[in-house]
Amino acid sequence: xxxxxxxxxxxxxxxxxxxxxxxxxxxxxxxxxxxxxxxxxxxxxxxxxxxxxxxxxxxxxxxxxxxxxxxxxxxxxxxxxxxxxxxxxxxxxxxxxxxxxxxxxxxxxxxxxxxxxxxxxxxxxxxxxxxxxxxxxxxxxxxxxxxxxxxxxxxxxxxxxxxxxxxxxxxxxxxxxxxxxxxxxxxxxxxxxxxxxxxxxxxxxxxxxxxxxxxxxxxxxxxxxxxxxxxxxxxxxxxxxxxxxxxxxxxxxxxxxxxxxxxxxxxxxxxxxxxxxxxxxxxxxxxxxxxxxxxxxxxxxxxxxxxxxxxxxxxxxxxxxxxxxxxxxxxxxxxxxxxxxxxxxxxxxxxxxxxxxxxxxxxxxxxxxxxxxxxxxxxxxxxxxxxxxxxxxxxxxxxxxxxxxxxxxxxxxxxxxxxxxxxxxxxxxxxxxxxxxxxxxxxxxxxxxxxxxxxxxxxxxxxxxxxxxxxxxxxxxxxxxxxxxxxxxxxxxxxxxxxxxxxxxxxxxxxxxxxxxxxxxxxxxxxxxxxxxxxxxxxxxxxxxxxxxxxxxxxxxxxxxxxxxxxxxxxxxxxxxxxxxxxxxxxxxxxxxxxx
Numbered sequence: 001x002x003x004x005x006x007x008x009x010x011x012x013x014x015x016x017x018x019x020x021x022x023x024x025x026x027x028x029x030x031x032x033x034x035x036x037x038x039x040x041x042x043x044x045x046x047x048x049x050x051x052x053x054x055x056x057x058x059x060x061x062x063x064x065x066x067x068x069x070x071x072x073x074x075x076x077x078x079x080x081x082x083x084x085x086x087x088x089x090x091x092x093x094x095x096x097x098x099x100x101x102x103x104x105x106x107x108x109x110x111x112x113x114x115x116x117x118x119x120x121x122x123x124x125x126x127x128x129x130x131x132x133x134x135x136x137x138x139x140x141x142x143x144x145x146x147x148x149x150x151x152x153x154x155x156x157x158x159x160x161x162x163x164x165x166x167x168x169x170x171x172x173x174x175x176x177x178x179x180x181x182x183x184x185x186x187x188x189x190x191x192x193x194x195x196x197x198x199x200x201x202x203x204x205x206x207x208x209x210x211x212x213x214x215x216x217x218x219x220x221x222x223x224x225x226x227x228x229x230x231x232x233x234x235x236x237x238x239x240x241x242x243x244x245x246x247x248x249x250x251x252x253x254x255x256x257x258x259x260x261x262x263x264x265x266x267x268x269x270x271x272x273x274x275x276x277x278x279x280x281x282x283x284x285x286x287x288x289x290x291x292x293x294x295x296x297x298x299x300x301x302x303x304x305x306x307x308x309x310x311x312x313x314x315x316x317x318x319x320x321x322x323x324x325x326x327x328x329x330x331x332x333x334x335x336x337x338x339x340x341x342x343x344x345x346x347x348x349x350x351x352x353x354x355x356x357x358x359x360x361x362x363x364x365x366x367x368x369x370x371x372x373x374x375x376x377x378x379x380x381x382x383x384x385x386x387x388x389x390x391x392x393x394x395x396x397x398x399x400x401x402x403x404x405x406x407x408x409x410x411x412x413x414x415x416x417x418x419x420x421x422x423x424x425x426x427x428x429x430x431x432x433x434x435x436x437x438x439x440x441x442x443x444x445x446x447x448x449x450x451x452x453x454x455x456x457x458x459x460x461x462x463x464x465x466x467x468x469x470x471x472x473x474x475x476x477x478x479x480x481x482x483x484x485x486x487x488x489x490x491x492x493x494x495x496x497x498x499x500x501x502x503x504x505x506x507x508x509x510x511x512x513x514x515x516x517x518x519x520x521x522x523x524x525x526x527x528x529x530x531x532x533x534x535x536x537x538x539x540x541x542x543x544x545x546x547x548x549x550x551x552x553x554x555x556x557x558x559x560x561x562x563x564x565x566x567x568x569x570x571x572x573x574x575x576x577x578x579x580x581x582x583x584x585x586x587x588x589x590x591x592x593x594x595x596x
Contacts, residue, residue: 022142024106024489024490025103025106025107025142025146026142026145026149027146027486028099028103028106028146028483028486029099029103029142029143029147029150030145030146030149031099031150031482031483032095032096032100032102032103032479033146033147033149033150033151033153033154034149034150034154034157034479035095035475035476035479035483036092036095036099036476037150037151037154037157037158038154038157038158038161039088039089039091039092039161039472040089040092041154041158041172041174042158042161042162042165042172043088043089044172050078050081050082050170051085051169051170052081052165052167052169052170053078053081053167053168054074054078054081054167054406054461054465057072057073057074057294058074058293058427059072059075061259061426061427062074062293062301062427064426065292065293065301065425065427066301066303066328066386066425067303067386069303069385069386070302070303070328070386071301071302071303072301073293073299073300073301073405073411076299076302076407076408076411077299077405077406077407077462078407079407079410080406080407080409080410080549080550081407081465083410083545083549084469084549086545087230087473087545087546088469088472088473088476090542091226091227091230091473091476091477091480094223094226094227094480095227095476095479095480095483097223098220098223098224098483098484098487099483101216101219101220101487102220102484102486105216105217105487105490105491105494106486106487106490108490108494157475158172161468161472164464164468164471165465166462166464167461167465214491214523214526214527215530216487216491217484217488217491217527217531217572218526218527218528218530218531218534219531219534220484220487220488220531221484221488221528221531221532221534221535221568221572222530222531222532222533222534222535222538223480223535223538224477224480224481224483224484224531224535224568225531225532225536225539225561225565225568226535226538226539226542226543227473227476227477227480228477228478228480228481228564228568229477229535229539229557229560229561229564230473230539230542230543230546231470231473231474231475231476231477232474232477232557232560232563233543233554233560234466234469234470234473234546234553235470235474236557236560237466237470237546237550237552237553237554238463238466238467238470240552241463241466241550241552242463244404245456245460245463246456247456249340250404250454250455250459251454251455251456252433252434252454253296253338253339253432253433253454253455254431254434254437254453254454255296255430255431255452255453255454255455256429256430256431256437256442256448256449256450256452256453257293257428257429257448257449257450258428258430258445258446258447259426259427259446259447259449260424260425260426260427260428260445261446261447265424266355268424268426269354269355269420269422269424270355271445272332272420272421272424272445273354273421275441275444275445276288276290276332276333276351279437280351286432286435287334287337287433288332288334288430288431288432288437289331289332289334289335289337289338289339289429289430289431289432290331290332290335290420290428290429290430290445291329291330291331291332291420291428291429291431292329292330292331292420292423292425292427292428292429293425293427293428293429294405294429295329295330295331295335295339295429296335296338296339296429296431296455296458297404297405297408297455297458297459298402298403298404298405298408299327299405299407299408299411300327300329300411301327301329301386302325302326302327302328302411302412303326303328303385303386304323304324304325304385305323305324305325305326305382305383305384305385305416306321306322306323306383306385307322307323307371307372307377307380307381308321308381308382308383308391309321309322309371309372309380310373310380312372322370322371322372324367324370324371324412324414325412326367326412326414326415326416327411327412327415327416328384328386328416328418329415329416329417329418330417330418330419330420330423330424330425330428331349331417331418331419331420332349332420332421333348333349333351335349335431336348336349336362336398336417338431338433341398341399341401342398342399343362343396343397343398344365344399345377345378346362346378346394346395346396347396348362348396349362349395349417349418349419351421353419353421354419354421354422355421355422355424358393359390359391359392359393359418360394360418360419360422361382361384361392361393361394361395361417361418362394362395362397362398362416362417363377363382363394363396363398363414363415363416363417364398364399364400364401364414364415364416365397365399365400366413366414366415367415367416368394368397370414372394377394378394378395378396378397379393379394380394381393381394382394382416384416384418387423392418398417400413401415403551404455404459404551405459405462406459406462406463406465406466409547409548409549409550409551409553410548426446428445430445431455436452466550481568481571484568485571485575488572488575489579492520492576492579496520496579496583513584516580516584517577517580517581517584519580520577520579520580520583521573521576521577521580523576524572524573524575524576524577525569527572528565528568528569528572528573529569531568531569531572532565532568532569535565536561536565539561
């Protein structure tokens with residue numbers, strides 16, 4: 001028999017004899033590829049050219065409305081997307097780390113299980129080169145299976161992710177896919193390298209084994225807890241958002257986006273005034289709102305303002321002026337009623353606040369509280385940098401608007417409202433309650449974009465985006481937990497093997513099977529507790545950005561973390577009990593035999 005044929009035969013026999021660990025190696029590598037590769041493949045853009053966009057607002061047109069110094073709400077949404085993408089990339093890194101650790105643990109388990117074979121092969125004249133070559137063929141077969149299965153699943157995941165995203169998706173980053181595939185495949189092929197030292201030092205009588213540490217599976221469980229609990233937390237937030245978006249008021253409020261065609265601002269303001277007058281004359285008491293883009297979903301343009309507050313405390317020093325970044329909205333007289341916001345001081349804006357009237361503004365309660373002495377804003381002045389640093393007289397204070405839109409948690413909480421007849425923006429929204437406006441009537445303002453739909457319908461793509469990230473993180477969390485489970489099985493097996501003689505002696509001198517179970521379960525409980533504490537600590541660091549992305553999201557949902565940690569701990573103890581049960585069924589004499 002030629003050496004090549006002998007090596008292939010030895011590799012085939014090894015795959016048959018050690019099919020259990022071989023299957024775990026291939027499955028772990030495939031799951032790592034399937035769980036970690038789709039996300040970076042789809043999210044492989046840059047800040048200058050993002051991979052995912054929602055395309056819900058024209059950034060250039062909005063900047064033209066408010067000036068280049070502003071930050072408009074589509075930019076805030078893109079910032080929120082980038083922050084969520086960063087969370088996903090961190091989850092990918094954790095999944096890859098857990099997968100690599102599990103593969104190494106499985107390789108160690110295979111090495112330990114095959115030590116006896118190496119001794120026999122060496123004793124009958126087998127060369128180190130032949131043994132190493134057969135192991136390389138064996139690992140190549142496992143890598144091929146893992147590569148085919150994992151890449152197939154990863155490509156299916158990429159297709160589903162691209163199809164489910166509610167906005168635009170840039171072309172996939174194939175280079176990341178290739179790099180990840182080669183990296184995981186290399187981890188499968190590294191198994192023979194772990195045997196190089198063993199092949200050089202193996203003797204017919206092995207040294208006493210030292211007990212292995214179980215810190216690696218504890219860290220793996222902690223990483224799985226971070227990803228899985230984070231996905232469950234985000235799922236709870238998306239459910240809460242969905243309930244909020246099902247508010248009947250949002251379904252009743254109809255909104256249409258319009259682009260004003262008139263370039264002259266004065267003529268545009270006159271068109272807006274004529275439109276409002278005709279709507280009110282047609283049906284007295286009807287609510288018709290003209291507002292800047294995003295205002296009806298709580299999104300606006302962020303820029304700096306300065307208040308003439310009177311006697312304010314600024315960093316411990318008395319000052320007449322206070323400066324902060326706030327959200328700007330241009331609205332008409334009915335906008336507050338359409339949004340359901342109550343005036344708590346002074347008055348609301350009115351259709352009489354036109355281009356030829358004194359400049360006036362309404363501020364939110366939080367802005368009045370923060371930027372004016374004793375929260376008394378009415379009758380004071382506020383300077384808006386966006387509008388040529390002009391001073392506006394504050395005529396009213398309204399309730400803080402609810403935070404709804406995707407990325408609204410990124411923008412400032414304080415808001416200032418100016419009259420749309422004094423700041424006639426080109427990108428505006430027309431809103432009514434329980435009414436549909438005729439297209440011809442709206443054309444007097446400009447060109448309609450899309451159809452008139454409810455605010456709930458406008459918010460639907462943003463909710464789907466949140467669900468998209470939720471589903472992705474949940475899937476990655478489940479895959480990471482499965483991979484960590486494989487690592488736990490391998491490391492517990494190795495730990496039991498390293499304790500074989502001690503446990504065998506305990507059994508020989510009268511220790512019961514129950515005592516052995518308690519010993520193994522106690523060690524597994526330490527793994528579960530250590531992993532849970534590590535995951536809870538790491539999760540607070542990894543997920544503290546979430547409340548700044550999604551409104552109403554907790555930093556780290558305690559009940560979810562506890563429930564997820566309990567589930568992973570129960571899984572750990574269940575696996576430990578089963579392995580201890582199998583171990584205690586081994587005859588005591590077998591445990592005391594010094595082989596390998």
